[in-house]
Amino acid sequence: MPELPEVETLCRQLNKKIGGIKILATASYDEKLDGIKKIREALVIGVCRQGKTIRINLVDGHSILIHLRMTGRLLWRQGSDRPRYARWSMMFDNGTVFLVDPRRFATVKVEKAPAGIIRNDLTRGFDKNSFLQQQAIRKTNIKTTLMDQKALAGIGNIYASEILYRAGVLPMRLTSSLSRKEWEKIFHCGRTILKKAVANRGTSISDWHDLHGRKGVNQHELKVYARHGTMCSVCGEIIRRVKQGSRSTFYCPGCQI
DNA sequence: AGAACCGCCTGCTTGC
DNA sequence: TGCAAGCAGGCGGTTC
Numbered sequence: 495m496p497e498l499p500e501v502e503t504l505c506r507q508l509n510k511k512i513g514g515i516k517i518l519a520t521a522s523y524d525e526k527l528d529g530i531k532k533i534r535e536a537l538v539i540g541v542c543r544q545g546k547t548i549r550i551n552l553v554d555g556h557s558i559l560i561h562l563r564m565t566g567r568l569l570w571r572q573g574s575d576r577p578r579y580a581r582w583s584m585m586f587d588n589g590t591v592f593l594v595d596p597r598r599f600a601t602v603k604v605e606k607a608p609a610g611i612i613r614n615d616l617t618r619g620f621d622k623n624s625f626l627q628q629q630a631i632r633k634t635n636i637k638t639t640l641m642d643q644k645a646l647a648g649i650g651n652i653y654a655s656e657i658l659y660r661a662g663v664l665p666m667r668l669t670s671s672l673s674r675k676e677w678e679k680i681f682h683c684g685r686t687i688l689k690k691a692v693a694n695r696g697t698s699i700s701d702w703h704d705l706h707g708r709k710g711v712n713q714h715e716l717k718v719y720a721r722h723g724t725m726c727s728v729c730g731e732i733i734r735r736v737k738q739g740s741r742s743t744f745y746c747p748g749c750q751i
Numbered sequence: 752a753g754a755a756c757c758g759c760c761t762g763c764t765t766g767c
Numbered sequence: 768t769g770c771a772a773g774c775a776g777g778c779g780g781t782t783c
Contacts, residue, residue: 561778562777563776563777564777565775595760597775598760599778633753633754634753641777643777701762739754742775742776754783757781757782758778758780758781761775763773
C-alpha cells in the first residue's frame with residue numbers, strides 16, 4: 495500500500511519527469527473518475543506531497559490531487575498504450591502518466607486552492623509539543639493514533655507496526671498511557687524508519703512499484719509486518735498478529751511492552 | 752465530541 | 768481441478 499515513503503518516491507520521480515513541462519490533456523477510463531475536471535495545455539510547476547496525497551501544481555493556480563488509497567499506482571509510459579487497470583491519465587508530448595488501480599479506490603481531484611501546510615509530518619519540521627497537546631490524551635490505542643491522518647500524516651498499516659516494534663511499545667497500549675520517554679522513542683524511530691524507507695524507494699510487499707515500474711527494496715527492512723508465526727530476530731519470541739479496528743497489527747510480545 | 756463501525760472495490764488465497 | 772467464500776485495508780461517512 496502506498497504510504498508516506500511510496501508517495502514521496504513518486505513525487506520525486508514525477509518532479510523529474512514532468513516538472514516544467516506541459517500536460518497536453520487528461521483522460522478517464524473509469525466512469526467513477528469521469529467527473530474529474532479535464533485539463534488541457536497546462537504547465538506543471540512542480541509536484542509535492544501532502545501526507546499521502548500527491549499534489550501536482552499547475553501554472554494557472556490549479557492543482558491535481560491524487561490519492562492512491564490501497565492499490566493505486568502511477569506509471570510512466572513512453573507511448574500511450576494503456577496498461578491493464580488504467581483508470582485515468584495525463585498525457586505529455588514524450589509520454590503518459592497512468593493511474594493504475596485494480597480496485598478502483600484511488601481518487602483524483604482538480605481544485606484551485608492553495609496548499610495547506612501539514613505540520614504533523616515526521617519527516618519535515620514536526621512540532622512535538624503541539625502534537626502531544628492534541629493527541630497524548632486520546633482514549634484509543636497507539637497504533638490507531640499513528641494511522642490517524644489528522645494526528646500524523648502519511649503513516650499506514652505497514653509502517654505503524656514497524657515503528658512501534660522499533661520503539662518497543664505495544665500497539666494496544668492506550669495513547670494516554672505513554673510516557674514522554676516513550677513518545678520520544680516513537681517520534682525518533684518513526685523518523686528513522688520513514689526516511690530509510692524513502693531512501694529504499696518504498697516497500698514492495700504486495701504490488702507497490704514506482705513511477706518506472708520498479709520495485710522498492712524496503713521490504714527487506716521489515717521486522718514484524720506480515721511476519722507472524724516467525725521468530726523475532728532480537729529476542730526469539732514468535733511474532734504475533736492481532737486485529738485492531740479490522741486491521742492487522744503485527745508485534746513482538748518479547749520486545750514490546 | 753470523540754471513538755467505533757460501515758461500505759466502497761476486486762484480485763488473490765483458502766477450503767471443500 | 769474448479770468454484771465460492773473469505774480476506775486485504777485507506778478513508779469518508781454514519782452511528783453509537
